[in-house]
Amino acid sequence: ETGVTQSPTHLIKTRGQQVTLRCSSQSGHNTVSWYQQALGQGPQFIFQYYREEENGRGNFPPRFSGLQFPNYSSELNVNALELDDSALYLCASSSDRGTNEKLFFGSGTQLSVL
Amino acid sequence: QKEVEQNSGPLSVPEGAIASLNCTYSDRVSQSFFWYRQYSGKSPELIMSIYSNGDKEDGRFTAQLNKASQYVSLLIRDSQPSDSATYLCAVRSNQAGTALIFGKGTTLSVSS
Numbered sequence: 001e002t003g004v005t006q007s008p009t010h011l012i013k014t015r016g017q018q019v020t021l022r023c024s025s026q027s028g029h030n031t032v033s034w035y036q037q038a039l040g041q042g043p044q045f046i047f048q049y050y051r052e053e054e055n056g057r058g059n060f061p062p063r064f065s066g067l068q069f070p071n072y073s074s075e076l077n078v079n080a081l082e083l084d085d086s087a088l089y090l091c092a093s094s095s096d097r098g099t100n101e102k103l104f105f106g107s108g109t110q111l112s113v114l
Numbered sequence: 115q116k117e118v119e120q121n122s123g124p125l126s127v128p129e130g131a132i133a134s135l136n137c138t139y140s141d142r143v144s145q146s147f148f149w150y151r152q153y154s155g156k157s158p159e160l161i162m163s164i165y166s167n168g169d170k171e172d173g174r175f176t177a178q179l180n181k182a183s184q185y186v187s188l189l190i191r192d193s194q195p196s197d198s199a200t201y202l203c204a205v206r207s208n209q210a211g212t213a214l215i216f217g218k219g220t221t222l223s224v225s226s
Contacts, residue, residue, distance in 0.1 A: 033213065042118070042202050042216030043158065056213055090157055102148065103214060105157040 003027060004093050004106035012112045013081050021076045021109045025093030031055070032074040033103060034066060035090040043090055049074055078111075086113045116141040118205050120217035129226045133190040137203030137217055140184070146206035147179055147186045148214065151199045158202055162188060193224045 003026035013019050025032050031050045035043035045058035049068035063079040072093070078085055088110050092103040117140045127133045135149075146165050150158035164170045164177040164186065176189040186205075190197055200219040207213045 035214075040218070042204075042218045043214070045207075045213040045215070048213065058213065088157070102160055102163055104160060108157045 002104035002106060004091060004104060006089075006091050006106040006109050008109060009107065010110045010112075012114065014114050015081055015083060017081050017113075018077065018079045019081060019111060021078075021089050021091075021111070023074045023076070023091030023093075023106060025072045025074070025091075026104070029093035029095050030072050031094045031101075032068055032072065033092045033094070034074070034076050035092070035105075036060075037088040037090060037108075038084075039087070046076065081113045083113050086111060116144075116205075116207060116215055118203055118215050118217040120201075120203050120220050122218055123221040124223050125220055126223045126225065127193050129193060129195060129224055131193050131224075133193045133197065133222055133224070135188040135190075135201050135203075135220050135222065137186045137188075138184055139186070139203075139205045139215075141205065141207065141215075142181075142184065144205045144207070147177070148204040148206075149175075149177060149186075149188045150202040150204060150216075151197075152202055152219065153199045190222075193222075195224050195226045198222055198224050 005024045033048040034046040037043040047057040048055045052068045068074045088108045091106045094101045149162040152158045162177040174191045178187045202219045203217040204214040
């Protein structure tokens with residue numbers, strides 16, 4: 001149990017729709033990272049938020065956006081869903097941005113786009 | 115393009131044997147290295163971290179790092195059927211905050 005909670009656990013959407021995924025970080029953690037894991041692949045970094053500001057972004061298009069709130073919880077928004085967006089979306093929180101910081105993942109949201 | 119390479123497997127070992135999982139990475143300035151275990155349908159679980167050259171042991175697990183060869187490995191001694199999972203190697207990028215770059219994972223199967 002990492003203390004990182006994600007909702008919902010499963011979601012089914014159709015192509016072109018929009019989706020919002022939510023993450024509550026572990027108590028005391030001010031940094032949240034989001035990853036996308038397609039079937040048979042390793043997780044890929046989407047972006048990171050530190051104290052409500054985007055602090056780094058992977059190779060994902062602008063239709064992937066996020067927010068971090070004053071309580072350090074976070075949302076991942078995906079607009080204009082495509083079939084290839086079907087994946088497990090993972091959230092991880094951490095207490096700083098240091099390079100040695102370990103990341104502990106929540107249980108993930110499984111998104112299916114039909 | 116920074117990459118982390120792993121043999122996808124499956125790697126099959128009998129119960130009680132040593133399982134050896136390997137990983138290479140392309141970014142020479144990477145500083146931190148992690149092994150995650152992922153059971154089917156579950157999220158990755160951190161099992162080992164290593165930052166310096168050499169070996170680091172934790173119970174039945176030993177991580178080995180060789181920065182000159184850009185190589186990191188995980189040894190699992192006395193393998194158990196419950197160790198059957200996908201093992202993900204992850205390397206810390208120094209550019210995008212604390213982003214981890216993951217390999218595709220190696221599937222380990224331990225037979226009883």
